[in-house]
Amino acid sequence: MNQQKIEVLVIGSGIAGLFYAIHCAEFAQVTIVTKGTIGESNTMYAQGGIAAVFDKTDSIENHVHDTLVAGDGLCNEKAVRLITQNAKHAILELDKLKVKFDKKETGTFDLHREGGHSHARVVHTTDATGKEVENALVNQVRSHNNITILENCFAVELCVTDNTCTGVIAIENKTNELLHIHAEAVMLASGGAGQVYKLNTNPSIATGDGFAMAERAGAAISNMEFVQFHPTTLYEPGNQVFLITEALRGFGAELKNKRGDTFMEKYHPLKSLAPRDIVTRAIVNEMKKSGEPCVYLDLREFNTQELQKHFPNIYDRCKQAGLNLTKDMIPVVPAAHYMCGGVVTDLKGKTSIKNLYACGEVSCTGVHGANRLASNSLLEGLVFAESAASDSKTLLQSAIPLANPIVIMQLNKHEDADLSSMKKYVQQLMWRYAGIVRQGTELNYCEEELKELHLKLTSRISLHGISVEVMEMLNLVETSLMIVQAALLREESRGCHYRTDFPEKKMMAPETEKYGHIQGV
């Protein structure tokens, strides 16, 4: 096994990992390992933007309030205040790093509005904000002397001794060799797990590796039942899911049924701009009632120029699908989008394991509670990355040399048998039994099926050893199990977790209701 000894190790190259790396590189040597090419991440595909208060009629209190309302009683208000108060600073930092956000002629940021936001506060680059941000951050890390990037390097296990993280074991794709990286501080920024579900907005890298690795290492994990489904993705069976940004609804697009009638007024006073969980369930209900496979977004009142200016990618993608947005409504369906739960951290991104930080979608910082407010994810990644970097500086200054643990792991050097049918099965199982609407006996069935698959995979690993393919599959199954078991434990409906056998919200102590709490903390 190849060995490396470094100061700071970052797992993942999305917004959280890259921003943390840039800040840590001011005082340390940093290595980033990422399982694909550096830009491949959920961040790359983010459309809407980053929430921050810039409008004079808006306030941080409004942003806090909207986040707490979306989080449905489970947010940690301190974490919410941390991100909302630091949002402006984070955007200005990105501005300095040459991210080109859309601006008005006056030079101020052009702000979009999204679901659950009481004001227009989403800073964006047309409808491809993630690509602009990711590319700018990648340029920064590539040109930094203190940062080393290991692409196509798959993190397999966190090395933990005496509840202290000492590094990671990874597989280098190029050489198909195991690599043991020994580090003084480790940042887990491995993103989400959308691939758990048949329909999802995430790229193929989002297989929940970080959640599973952290669980195997013994880290505290919470709120995994809160999987956010985005209400609007292009309905085009057989094709890769394409997100239709919520900012379109903020722009004035309305949800309608096939007949062209609006329906959201029956579900929430904010209608098409209600929080995501409410819009998603309303759409499912309308589809069930009508027997139609989708609902529609109506943009026909806007002219082509306006649409092309603000939403050029969506305009082009819809054109490709044969839709003329000034004449046709866009057929849309919900899809799995974002993990609100994850590895529990404090306000400095510290996990329950010493020297291990977590940041971005893999983390559970308390910001999102039971449901994330749109465009708060990129923001959370930025603010917590900076906070964790500042804590890492202190950690490195007081670092005690740690023993290098002996790691025994067998690599399967032969081609691993095809696991794609197992992946498909898990995705269908999760979509059917642990999706938008859940029920106890169905969750129990799903858990049993997943346990059986888990046993098959672990036996196979003990027989043949590990490979990227088998570990991704194991991670997908373990993350699915965490979601299902958490969904079984939560015998109520709250935020994006909805159970037909427990349709009501449980009362909480007034203090908890106000400030929220994270399970297990």
Ligand code: FAD
């Ligand atoms: P990611 O950006 O997903 O990066 C994770 C990184 O970890 C990747 O580089 C991946 O390759 C790497 N990795 C994973 N596992 C391993 C492993 N085993 N070994 C090595 N590397 C690994 N949020 C907003 O706030 N605003 C938006 O407008 C918005 N729009 C979105 C649109 C879409 C289509 C999607 C999918 C998400 C959107 N989100 C949005 C959510 C947001 O983009 C993500 O939550 C956020 O980008 C997560 O950032 P991250 O750095 O935590 O993870």
Ligand code: SIN
């Ligand atoms: C979107 O653009 O609708 C996605 C925004 C988000 O997930 O925060």
